[in-house]
Amino acid sequence: MKAAWYTENGGPEVLEYGDLPDPEVGAKTVLVRVEWISIEGGDLLNRIHVPPRTKPFVPGYQAAGIVEAVGAEVSRFAVGDRVMAFDWNGSHAELFAVPEHYAYAVPDGIDLRLASTIPVPFGTAHDSLFEYGDVAPGETVLVQGAAGGVGLSAVQLAAKAGATVIGTASGKDRLARIEPFGLHHGIDYTSEDIAERCREITGGKGVDMVLDLAGGRGKDKLVEALRPHGRYQVIGAAEGTLPTFNFFELIRKAMRVNGISFGRDMHTTRVRDMLADLTSKVASGELQMPVEREFPLSQVREAHTFVAEGHPFGRVLMKP
Ligand SMILES: NC(=O)c1ccc[n+]([C@@H]2O[C@H](COP(=O)([O-])OP(=O)(O)OC[C@H]3O[C@@H](n4cnc5c(N)ncnc54)[C@H](OP(=O)(O)O)[C@@H]3O)[C@@H](O)[C@H]2O)c1
Structure with missing residues (x-):
């Protein structure tokens, strides 16, 4: 199969493209012929x-495509089914072998291109807000990185x-684009003080x-923006460096800090049901995910560079 790979950590320049052996199909494997790869922040x-x-x-968490083969113990999928697929790596290829519990049916009424964007972004956002956040009507939620997929x-x-x-988001023009998605207050993180603006707004x-x-x-500015006893959902590090929390910072506000790892829950029937509901809402247009640009997988370096530096709005896709 054609695939993208790397052998050491680094920037987009470590990515290579070429031929690799096809993945093996184990008893519980769903082998997906990939139609669209969604580049995830992770x-x-x-x-x-x-x-x-x-x-x-x-590399690669997420893709959508057609089931090419199934292992002997797979019961929910058959050759020819349309699926969204997740795994901790492997989506940047023509063939993506995932355990059955990481494959999700794509219903009629939604194309594979849009379906490829759904599981991780919508699922992570949903779990962060509800399953592990208990957000209530009338509460104020601050989304740092609102123009990306999860945001x-x-x-x-x-x-x-x-x-x-x-x-x-980085710039007023980007914030204006988020407004139709339900944004009430936008803060340009490149020029405004997030904590000060949040104090004003609240x-x-x-x-x-x-x-x-x-x-x-x-x-630090997000901690400052939070009310005492507020919830801080640690989800990502799109800025590129990893934050740390110190002792007094945590107890001063009696903060509740939750580490989110959506991938840890993606094998569950709870998440499968949740993703089915979210997918039907994307299919109906109730929820939306803009796709900023598409690249052939052979241009994986350019695609990753664009995600890292080009400030895409929503998702960037690759086609094998
Ligand atoms: N824990 C989990 O289970 C989980 C699940 C999914 C994703 N994640 C993580 O969540 C993060 C976001 O994922 P994604 O797929 O939404 O990524 P994405 O689509 O690439 O979006 C990243 C966003 O981060 C914003 N950003 C970058 N640097 C920033 C900064 N210094 N200050 C404020 N915002 C900044 C960007 O905003 P601008 O373009 O406007 O600058 C961009 O919109 C990633 O780190 C990913 O690994 C974690």
């Missing part, structure tokens, strides 16, 4: 920070749940919940 984080578990290492999902889901949504109280998708040095 794909970049892994490439930079997480040592490759195999060499060569085919746009969170803005929509929080607004529909009756929360007041504050979101950050009448000095502070926000009830932070969804931190950027991590890094921006974390």
Whole structure:
């Protein structure tokens, strides 16, 4: 199969493209012929920070395509089915072998291109807000990194749940594009003081919940923006560096800090049902995920560079 891979951590330049052996089909495997690969924020984080578990290492969490083969113990899928697929790596290829519990049916009424964008962004946002966040109508949620895949999902889901949504992005033009998704207050993180703006917006109280998708040095302002006893959802580090929390910082506000790892829950029937519901809402247009650009997989370096530096709005896809 054609695939993209790397053997060491680094920037997009470590990515190679060429021929690799097809993945093996185990008893519980669903082998997917990939139609569309969605580049997830975590794909970049892994490439930079997480040592490759195999060499060569085919990266990538998420894709959608057609089932090419199934293992002897697979019961929910058959050859020819349309699926969205997740695994901790392997999506950047013509063939993506995933355990059955990481394959999700794509219903009629939605194409594979859009379906490829759904599981991780919408699922992570949903779990961060509800399963592990208990967001309530009338609460104020601050989404750091609101123009990305998880961010746009969170803005929509929080607004529909009756929360007041504050979101950050790099520039007023980007914030204006998020407004139709349900954003109530936009903050340009490149020029405005996030904590000060949140104090203004909340009448000095502070926000009830932070969804931190950027991590890094921006974390301190988010802590400052949070009200006492507020919830801080640690989700991502799109800024490229990893934040740390110190003792007094945590107890001063009696913060509740939740580490989110959606991938840990993706094998469950709870998540399968949740993703089926979210997928039907994307199919009906109730939820949306803009696709900024498409690349052939052979241009994987250019695609990753564009995600890292080009400030895409929503998702960037690759086609094998
Ligand atoms: N824990 C989990 O289970 C889980 C699940 C999914 C994703 N994640 C993580 O969540 C993060 C976001 O994922 P994604 O797929 O939404 O990524 P994405 O689509 O690439 O979006 C990243 C966003 O981060 C923003 N950003 C970058 N640097 C920033 C900074 N210094 N301050 C504020 N915002 C900044 C960007 O905003 P601008 O373009 O406007 O600058 C961009 O919109 C990634 O780190 C990913 O690994 C974690």
